[in-house]
Structures are given as C-alpha cells and as structure tokens.
Amino acid sequence: MTDKQKQDLNPLVIKIMSAKCLPDTPVSIEELQRWCDPVYCKYAFHNLPPHQTRGCSHGTNVFFMDIYVILAGTMETQELREYLRGPPLEIEVHDRDKKIETITKKPSLFGDELGDSRLAHLHSPTMVQNSVTGKEKIWHPYGVAKISLTELLLGEKHLNICVPIHCCSVQDTSICPTENANAKSRATGGSWPAQLPMGHYLDTEAHLKVRVDISIPLDSEDEIVDTGYCPYGIIIYIFDYKNKSLLNYLLQEITEINAKALQLDSYPLHIIQKSLNTLKLAGKFSPEEILQMDIITGFHMMDESIHLLVVEGLKDKALEKMWNKRIDR
Numbered sequence: 001m002t003d004k005q006k007q008d009l010n011p012l013v014i015k016i017m018s019a020k021c022l023p024d025t026p027v028s029i030e031e032l033q034r035w036c037d038p039v040y041c042k043y044a045f046h047n048l049p050p051h052q053t054r055g056c057s058h059g060t061n062v063f064f065m066d067i068y069v070i071l072a073g074t075m076e077t078q079e080l081r082e083y084l085r086g087p088p089l090e091i092e093v094h095d096r097d098k099k100i101e102t103i104t105k106k107p108s109l110f111g112d113e114l115g116d117s118r119l120a121h122l123h124s125p126t127m128v129q130n131s132v133t134g135k136e137k138i139w140h141p142y143g144v145a146k147i148s149l150t151e152l153l154l155g156e157k158h159l160n161i162c163v164p165i166h167c168c169s170v171q172d173t174s175i176c177p178t179e180n181a182n183a184k185s186r187a188t189g190g191s192w193p194a195q196l197p198m199g200h201y202l203d204t205e206a207h208l209k210v211r212v213d214i215s216i217p218l219d220s221e222d223e224i225v226d227t228g229y230c231p232y233g234i235i236i237y238i239f240d241y242k243n244k245s246l247l248n249y250l251l252q253e254i255t256e257i258n259a260k261a262l263q264l265d266s267y268p269l270h271i272i273q274k275s276l277n278t279l280k281l282a283g284k285f286s287p288e289e290i291l292q293m294d295i296i297t298g299f300h301m302m303d304e305s306i307h308l309l310v311v312e313g314l315k316d317k318a319l320e321k322m323w324n325k326r327i328d329r
Contacts, residue, residue: 006215010073012152016041016053016066017209019093019165022143023199024060027096032058036096036196041208043091045070046083058095060204072214081218084153088146091208093165096196097140141198144168145208155217165206167198233315234298235322239307246327247300247307253325254296254311257318261294294318 001011019039027035038055039062045051053066072080143165151159199206239246259265259272262279285293296318298311313319 001215008073009071010214010216012070012072012215013211013213014045014068014070015211015213016064016068016091017211018061018063018065019095019143019206019208020061021204021206022060022062022093022095022165023201023204023206025200025203026197027199029058029060032096035098037094037099039093039095040064041066041091041093043089045089046075046080062095073216081153084149084218088148091145091147091210092168093143093145093206093208094140095143096199097142098138098196139195141170141196142168143199143201143206145210147210147212149212152212152214152218157214157217159210159212161210161212162207163210165201165208167201170198231314231316232312233319234310234312235319237307237309237311241302241305241307243307247309250309250311250322253322257313257321258295261318296322 001009019041022039036058039058040055041053041064042050045068048070051068053064056062056064144167145163145165147161147163149159237246237250255269255272255276256265258276259267262276264272264275267275294314294317296311296313298309300310301308311319311322313322
C-alpha cells in the first residue's frame with residue numbers, strides 16, 4: 001500500500017502464529033488425526049463475517065501463520081473504539097471436529113441411546129438423524145482463547161499476545177457422553193461417538209500466540225471527537241476491609257438516595273431495603289424513565305484486604321451528592 005492508502009484504510013492485521021501445548025488427553029494425538037478434521041481457528045471481528053484459518057495437522061504444537069487484514073479506516077471511528085473497549089476477541093481453537101465419514105449411527109432399540117430419556121431435546125448435539133445433512137448441527141467441543149485489543153486505544157501499533165486456551169462452554173452436559181463411556185466403547189471395539197470429550201487444555205497449559213499490527217495508531221489525538229454531553233459519572237471507593245463503618249455509611253447513603261428517587265422514603269427502613277433488593281426497573285419503567293431516574297447503581301466486591309465499591313449515576317445529581325459527603329479521601 002502507498003502511504004496515502006495506509007492513511008485512508010488503516011489496515012489492522014491479525015496474525016495467528018501458533019497454538020502450543022495442545023492436549024493429548026483424554027484423546028491421543030494419533031486418535032485425533034484418525035477421527036478428526038485438521039486443526040483450525042475461527043473468530044469474528046466486530047460485525048464482520050467469521051474468519052477461519054486453514055486446517056493444520058494435529059499435534060501438541062500447531063503453526064497456523066494465518067493473516068487476516070481488516071480495513072479499520074473504513075469503519076466508523078467511535079463504533080470501532082467502542083468495540084475495542086468491549087469484551088476480548090474470542091478465538092475458537094477447533095482440534096476435535098469429527099470427520100463426516102466417521103460420524104455414524106447404528107440402529108438401536110429405544111432406551112439404548114444416551115438421549116432417549118430426553119426426547120424433548122431433539123436439538124441435542126449428539127442426536128444426528130442423517131450423517132450427511134446433519135453434520136452442521138453436530139456440536140464439537142473446542143478451546144477458546146480471549147484476546148484483549150484495548151492497548152490499540154493507547155497508541156500501540158504492535159501487539160505480541162500469548163494467552164491461555166480454555167475449554168468452551170458445554171451446550172448440554174446432561175446428555176454428553178462421558179469419558180468412561182468413550183473408553184468403554186473403544187475397549188469393546190467400537191468407534192468414537194459423534195461428539196468427542198473436551199480436551200484438557202488447562203492441564204497441559206495450552207496457549208495461543210497472536211500478533212496484531214495497525215498502520216496508523218489510534219492515539220489520543222483521534223480521541224478528540226464531539227461525542228455529546230454524557231450525564232453519567234462513576235465513583236470508585238477503595239478502603240480497608242476492617243472499615244465496616246464506612247461501608248455501612250455509604251450503603252445507607254445510597255439507600256436513602258434511591259428511596260427518594262423511587263418514592264419509597266416514606267416507608268420504614270427494612271421495607272425500603274427489601275423493596276430495593278427485589279425491584280426490577282426494566283419491567284416496571286420504560287427505558288426513557290430509567291434514563292432520567294436520579295438513582296445510584298453499581299457493585300461491591302471484597303477480599304481479606306480491601307473493599308471495592310463502584311457506584312454510578314447522574315453526575316450532576318445523585319453522584320454529586322455522594323461526592324460531596326464528608327469522607328476522608
């Protein structure tokens with residue numbers, strides 16, 4: 001690309017380098033090579049179509065060297081920034097998708113199959129009526145690596161990332177074949193079922209290496225965009241775990257503010273607390289009404305060292321009241 005094209009299109013390159021220490025348990029590499037499709041990665045950046053790497057031979061270390069180019073300059077700037085600030089990019093590592101020819105269903109009597117007791121769940125990933133037309137409906141376990149791209153918003157042009165590979169969420173564990181059942185099937189001369197067991201990614205410390213490059217950094221100068229007035233603010237309280245009096249004071253102030261905003265301040269304190277704990281704004285008020293409510297929301301976390309209390313609200317109203325409380329900062 002010319003400098004002008006790089007300035008206008010600002011290519012963002014995601015290069016999946018390799019997957020290291022892939023598990024060989026509970027299914028060995030040899031069996032994966034025999035029963036499964038080649039290893040590949042799959043992910044979707046923002047609202048673009050999913051991208052899939054080429055398939056590679058099975059092994060504990062797999063080298064993809066896959067390059068995917070995204071023209072970040074053609075995207076709406078604020079929308080792209082919002083996406084980069086959001087949840088990490090999830091890259092699926094598929095190392096146990098069964099080959100279509102190995103997925104077979106032998107005739108059986110009712111009661112012999114794992115899913116017979118759950119006939120209402122006909123969408124089960126282990127139930128395949130036709131091994132050809134049903135292939136896309138079969139769910140295969142895979143690993144997931146989560147890549148954070150937020151450093152691109154700090155002006156970084158090159159990111160070398162190494163993240164662990166975790167197990168994906170299992171769709172229906174109540175009818176998935178167990179490892180013991182799989183082992184018994186093979187011991188008696190049978191074949192693997194349509195769905196293989198999940199790999200032991202954490203036990204082998206499996207990890208994915210990724211490199212991200214962008215031509216024009218998304219530095220602070222690009223951040224100067226008129227986004228309009230935001231009426232909300234946030235306060236973060238961090239204080240000693242033993243300081244329970246401060247915690248009780250802050251929670252009491254939040255309760256009083258919310259009770260007044262929701263017209264509950266005329267009731268006794270215990271009724272107010274029960275009402276706030278069970279109140280669901282989305283079902284009782286419209287979105288427009290919720291946006292105008294002068295209430296405090298947030299969350300509280302603690303360990304054996306500190307309390308962390310995060311509160312949000314209208315910065316010129318309820319949040320300003322919290323800020324002006326006489327607290328030793």
